[in-house]
Amino acid sequence: xxxxxxxxxxxxxxxxxxxxxxxxxxxxxxxxxxxxxxxxxxxxxxxxxxxxxxxxxxxxxxxxxxxxxxxxxxxxxxxxxxxxxxxxxxxxxxxxxxxxxxxxxxxxxxxxxxxxxxxxxxxxxxxxxxxxxxxxxxxxxxxxxxxxxxxxxxxxxxxxxxxxxxxxxxxxxxxxxxxxxxxxxxxxxxxxxxxxxxxxxxxxxxxxxxxxxxxxxxxxxxxxxxxxxxxxxxxxxxxxxxxxxxxxxxxxxxxxxxxx
Amino acid sequence: xxxxxxxxxxxxxxxxxxxxxxxxxxxxxxxxxxxxxxxxxxxxxxxxxxxxxxxxxxxxxxxxxxxxxxxxxxxxxxxxxxxxxxxxxxxxxxxxxxxxxxxxxxxxxxxxxxxxxxxxxxxxxxxxxxxxxxxxxxxxxxxxxxxxxxxxxxxxxxxxxxxxxxxxxxxxxxxxxxxxxxxxxxxxxxxxxxxxxxxxxxxxxxxxxxxxxxxxxxxxxxxxxxxxxxxxxxxxxxxxxxxxxxxxxxxxxxxxxxxx
Numbered sequence: 001x002x003x004x005x006x007x008x009x010x011x012x013x014x015x016x017x018x019x020x021x022x023x024x025x026x027x028x029x030x031x032x033x034x035x036x037x038x039x040x041x042x043x044x045x046x047x048x049x050x051x052x053x054x055x056x057x058x059x060x061x062x063x064x065x066x067x068x069x070x071x072x073x074x075x076x077x078x079x080x081x082x083x084x085x086x087x088x089x090x091x092x093x094x095x096x097x098x099x100x101x102x103x104x105x106x107x108x109x110x111x112x113x114x115x116x117x118x119x120x121x122x123x124x125x126x127x128x129x130x131x132x133x134x135x136x137x138x139x140x141x142x143x144x145x146x147x148x149x150x151x152x153x154x155x156x157x158x159x160x161x162x163x164x165x166x167x168x169x170x171x172x173x174x175x176x177x178x179x180x181x182x183x184x185x186x187x188x189x190x191x192x193x194x195x196x197x198x199x200x201x202x203x204x205x206x207x208x209x210x211x212x213x214x215x216x217x218x219x220x221x222x223x224x225x226x227x228x229x230x231x232x233x234x235x236x237x238x239x240x241x242x243x244x245x246x247x248x249x250x251x252x253x254x255x256x257x258x259x260x
Numbered sequence: 261x262x263x264x265x266x267x268x269x270x271x272x273x274x275x276x277x278x279x280x281x282x283x284x285x286x287x288x289x290x291x292x293x294x295x296x297x298x299x300x301x302x303x304x305x306x307x308x309x310x311x312x313x314x315x316x317x318x319x320x321x322x323x324x325x326x327x328x329x330x331x332x333x334x335x336x337x338x339x340x341x342x343x344x345x346x347x348x349x350x351x352x353x354x355x356x357x358x359x360x361x362x363x364x365x366x367x368x369x370x371x372x373x374x375x376x377x378x379x380x381x382x383x384x385x386x387x388x389x390x391x392x393x394x395x396x397x398x399x400x401x402x403x404x405x406x407x408x409x410x411x412x413x414x415x416x417x418x419x420x421x422x423x424x425x426x427x428x429x430x431x432x433x434x435x436x437x438x439x440x441x442x443x444x445x446x447x448x449x450x451x452x453x454x455x456x457x458x459x460x461x462x463x464x465x466x467x468x469x470x471x472x473x474x475x476x477x478x479x480x481x482x483x484x485x486x487x488x489x490x491x492x493x494x495x496x497x498x499x500x501x502x503x504x505x506x507x508x509x510x511x512x513x514x515x516x517x518x519x520x
């Protein structure tokens with residue numbers, strides 16, 4: 001039973017997130033997993049199930065989501081992305097296919113994930129918000145201090161209890177995670193990005209980190225206060241949850257088990 | 261009677277072009293001119309009419325469209341863009357406002373216009389088309405020779421009869437226009453852009469030029485053949501009309517008369 005690992009990119013704007021949602025007695029919602037699963041079934045002509053590495057929220061984008069399925073038959077790897085892409089709508093695409101071991105689990109075998117959060121800031125007197133990339137960037141009307149944000153972000157690196165930085169009903173037993181890196185970089189005069197990687201992220205964690213770092217950027221929270229926010233283990237201590245469209249799942253990494 | 265000149269940007273994806281369309285006994289179509297006119301009327305509280313410099317087609321974008329209106333009263337220039345933007349949807353925005361002479365005509369006083377056409381090419385074995393910017397770029401499955409396209413484009417520069425490079429029912433008496441510059445540049449390994457400026461353009465002219473240069477790029481037409489295509493004065497001699505989403509009106513320039 002060959003197991004295929006797909007690297008998948010999608011524009012989250014018109015998806016109700018990654019995860020399949022088929023409410024009883026209602027039309028199923030349009031999700032990335034649902035749309036991809038249907039295309040893969042048409043190609044392999046089997047009732048396969050797609051499992052993803054990350055449950056991205058509605059409106060969140062992906063460049064390197066990982067999706068896995070197992071089939072009875074073998075398919076030539078080099079032709080698989082094109083065959084699936086030919087059956088996908090234009091807002092989702094398979095960028096790569098690999099064969100992995102048949103016990104490969106895209107969630108529990110994952111060793112790290114990387115996300116990017118984009119912010120446009122300081123819209124100025126003219127009130128100009130992002131136009132052509134408005135579905136891929138958040139915006140703040142304030143001038144943000146990128147150096148202060150980067151300074152604050154370093155306090156998130158390492159193993160911490162991130163209970164203050166996740167939704168209250170997060171549904172996880174442990175709120176301890178390890179952040180490997182969190183870099184805030186100016187990409188132009190009025191644009192910045194937050195690149196964050198870690199061994200796992202809690203529900204809404206990156207969007208709340210983005211909201212909290214934005215408060216630092218506009219001077220409402222001092223970089224040092226991040227330590228107190230972490231210690232509080234209280235969602236109310238942190239900044240607001242920023243909009244989903246600024247967020248993109250960039251990559252998912254696996255260790256030795258990735259190989260067949 | 262002060263006359264205001266607005267520099268307007270819009271994402272053409274969800275507009276039925278620039279020009280107001282109000283078919284009798286039907287809902288008016290959503291156009292950039294119609295949406296902008298309504299917002300300006302709310303700000304100035306007068307039944308003003310907006311006149312634009314270029315009638316962009318459905319799906320075509322603009323970074324520097326020029327729109328003009330005359331009012332009874334005066335408005336502070338520095339506050340005008342923000343006031344109008346506050347009443348506009350998120351796919352159109354006023355980037356700048358100026359006062360011009362009250363006989364200013366955005367069409368007949370225009371001295372040059374610049375457009376950009378973007379193409380993604382060579383989608384490769386994986387069949388990957390543009391994803392996140394798919395509404396702002398055309399694509400060709402072929403590998404395109406950018407140098408040959410630029411060479412061919414130089415043959416369009418100057419005063420020519422562009423009858424071969426416009427829609428048959430173009431609705432204009434003269435098909436003679438002057439192209440000031442036409443540069444084809446690689447922006448990355450699989451991306452290129454065509455920057456074209458001139459004293460005026462015929463209906464579909466740039467999209468047909470893009471289609472013809474793409475034929476040159478894939479080796480179907482030699483650069484020298486451009487001269488014959490121009491001489492033919494026959495639409496059938498040129499390449500196909502490329503999709504509207506690759507096209508963007510970049511700027512509109514005026515001479516001395518631009519000043520009040």
